[in-house]
Amino acid sequence: xxxxxxxxxxxxxxxxxxxxxxxxxxxxxxxxxxxxxxxxxxxxxxxxxxxxxxxxxxxxxxxxxxxxxxxxxxxxxxxxxxxxxxxxxxxxxxxxxxxxxxxxxxxxxxxxxxxxxxxxxxxxxxxxxxxxxxxxxxxxxxxxxxxxxxxxxxxxxxxxxxxxxxxxxxxxxxxxxxxxxxxxxxxxxxxxxxxxxxxxxxxxxxxxxxxxxxxxxxxxxxxxxxxxxxxxxxxxxxxxxxxxxxxxxxxxxxxxxxxxxxxxxxxxxxxxxxxxxxxxxxxxxxxxxxxxxxxxxxxxxxxxxxxxxxxxxxxxxxxxxxxxxxxxxxxxxxxxxxxxxxxxxxxxxxxxxxxxxxxxxxxxxxxxxxxxxxxxxxxxxxxxxxxxxxxxxxxxxxxxxxxxxxxx
Numbered sequence: 113x114x115x116x117x118x119x120x121x122x123x124x125x126x127x128x129x130x131x132x133x134x135x136x137x138x139x140x141x142x143x144x145x146x147x148x149x150x151x152x153x154x155x156x157x158x159x160x161x162x163x164x165x166x167x168x169x170x171x172x173x174x175x176x177x178x179x180x181x182x183x184x185x186x187x188x189x190x191x192x193x194x195x196x197x198x199x200x201x202x203x204x205x206x207x208x209x210x211x212x213x214x215x216x217x218x219x220x221x222x223x224x225x226x227x228x229x230x231x232x233x234x235x236x237x238x239x240x241x242x243x244x245x246x247x248x249x250x251x252x253x254x255x256x257x258x259x260x261x262x263x264x265x266x267x268x269x270x271x272x273x274x275x276x277x278x279x280x281x282x283x284x285x286x287x288x289x290x291x292x293x294x295x296x297x298x299x300x301x302x303x304x305x306x307x308x309x310x311x312x313x314x315x316x317x318x319x320x321x322x323x324x325x326x327x328x329x330x331x332x333x334x335x336x337x338x339x340x341x342x343x344x345x346x347x348x349x350x351x352x353x354x355x356x357x358x359x360x361x362x363x364x365x366x367x368x369x370x371x372x373x374x375x376x377x378x379x380x381x382x383x384x385x386x387x388x389x390x391x392x393x394x395x396x397x398x399x400x401x402x403x404x405x406x407x408x409x410x411x412x413x414x415x416x417x418x419x420x421x422x423x424x425x426x427x428x429x430x431x432x433x434x435x436x437x438x439x440x441x442x443x444x445x446x447x448x449x450x451x452x453x454x455x456x457x458x459x460x461x462x463x464x465x466x467x468x469x470x471x472x473x474x475x476x477x478x479x480x481x482x483x484x485x486x487x488x489x490x491x492x493x494x495x496x497x498x499x500x501x502x503x504x505x506x507x508x509x510x511x512x513x514x515x516x517x518x519x520x
Contacts, residue, residue: 118293121146124285125153128257132246132273132280134234135259137287137318140295140303143259144232148181151230151257155205161227161251163207165200168236170211177232178209212237218244227251231258239268262320266481270320288318308451311444323473323483327443327493330451331468338456343377344370351411352404353435353499354380355491356418358390363463363491364403367499373454374500378403379461379492393424401428413502415494435498440483442497449500464492 117125121142124135128150135143155163167173178193178200185191192201193209200207210220218240226248234242249256260269277284289300304316309329313319347368354364364380380403384390391399404410409431414422416434425432436442449455457464471493477484485493 117146118142118291120285120287120291124283125150128283128285129255130281130283131249131255132282133255133257133285134274134282135285135287136262136274137285137291138289139261139315140292140300141287141289141318142292142294143285143287144176144180147230147257147259148177148184151228152181152184152202154228154255154257155202155207158227158253161254162224163202163205163228163230164210164221164224164226164245164248165207165230165232166210166212166221166237166241166245167232168211169213170195170198170209173209173211173232177230212241214238215240217241221245221248224248225250227254229254229256231256234258234260235263235267235269236260239272242269262314262318264478264481264483265320265322266479267320268481271481274320286318289316306448306452308447311447322478324475324478325472326469327471327473327485328447328450328468330447333465333469335453336450336456337459337465338375339459342456343375343458344368344373346370347375350407351413351499351502352400352407353413353495353502354400354415354418355494355498356396356415356421357384357491359384361385361491362391362396363495364400365461365464365492365495365499366403366407369503373456374449374503376455376457376461376464376496376499378458379464379495381463381492393421396421397424397428397430400425400430404430411502413498415498433502436501437498438501439485439497442501443485446497446500455500461492464496467492468496 125146133150135147137143165173165177167176174193182188182191182193190203198209200209211217215238217238221244229245229249231245246256263270273280273282274284289295289303304312307316310321310323313321347370349369350367352364352366354362356362361381361383366377368375368377380399382391382399400412404412412425412430412432413435414425414432416437422432422434446455467489470489472486474484474486
């Protein structure tokens with residue numbers, strides 16, 4: 113086999129000669145590395161024609177693929193990226209780069225004729241972009257190379273392509289984390305411990321499995337709920353977050369970060385339906401000034417849909433920032449922190465405790481091939497997710513680790 117590659121990697125490198133070639137499986141399994149090698153070889157062997165690389169966003173494509181490609185080649189002149197034109201000069205070949213972040217993205221590649229394409233994080237794409245990209249790979253002998261982590265068994269990529277691979281001109285390679293012989297056993301075991309439940313099955317075991325039941329199935333009041341005696345004497349960071357609601361409930365939380373742990377110290381919850389009276393932005397801003405009393409000037413992370421409320425808060429000098437509303441990454445990050453015991457809730461936060469225990473996946477969405485929590489009794493959970501995701505705003509608090517987040 114090829115020197116320096118594990119057997120599965122080398123075998124896939126030799127067998128990836130179909131029109132569609134897909135590597136899928138667990139994180140850190142070596143699938144991205146070998147797929148890049150195969151795409152580089154293809155670029156060298158394909159004498160002419162336009163080439164494209166695509167990812168969920170330009171940022172993730174650059175981070176996940178372009179940077180590793182540059183490190184592998186080791187010569188900026190042979191692998192030169194120009195962000196202003198979204199092009200990569202690869203050994204004299206010009207490669208176009210594009211993001212596939214929404215349904216409208218497919219319009220950006222209409223009319224192209226491609227000799228080849230490389231696709232990163234395909235399960236995060238809209239199906240329309242994938243379908244259009246396949247149709248654009250119309251030059252004689254054109255090939256597409258793609259990687260992804262597993263998702264729902266109902267996902268369009270699984271149901272429409274992987275499960276039909278024998279009907280298509282398609283090669284599929286499944287990788288497990290233990291297939292990557294370059295990783296130390298200590299690192300692999302550490303990574304396995306960081307994931308739990310759904311995320312463990314998908315990102316470590318490499319399964320296409322259904323999101324069902326409780327979202328935070330690792331939640332344990334005995335482990336995650338603390339009294340005043342369980343709080344540290346000081347915090348490295350104090351901040352707040354909120355999920356805005358008018359007819360829906362409004363939820364806010366005050367958080368403290370200390371020694372690698374995040375504590376929900378107290379909560380605010382107002383349900384206009386139950387109270388039979390909706391509050392205005394001004395009234396909510398009054399409530400938040402009182403809620404944050406004694407902690408003036410701290411960062412207040414706000415639901416990104418609450419534009420008018422943000423303006424009202426800014427008028428009052430509240431230090432606001434829009435939340436990161438990446439739902440699935442946020443849920444995964446919260447899950448990891450709960451699993452490791454690094455996210456704790458004070459006993460007085462009764463609404464949050466109640467919601468977490470009843471936060472479940474939407475079975476209807478799952479049948480449509482998407483993962484989403486049921487949009488009921490979820491406002492404290494959204495507030496919590498915004499807070500956890502906001503930890504990345506402050507240097508040294510969290511670091512990105514592959515496709516997951518590690519707090520520390």
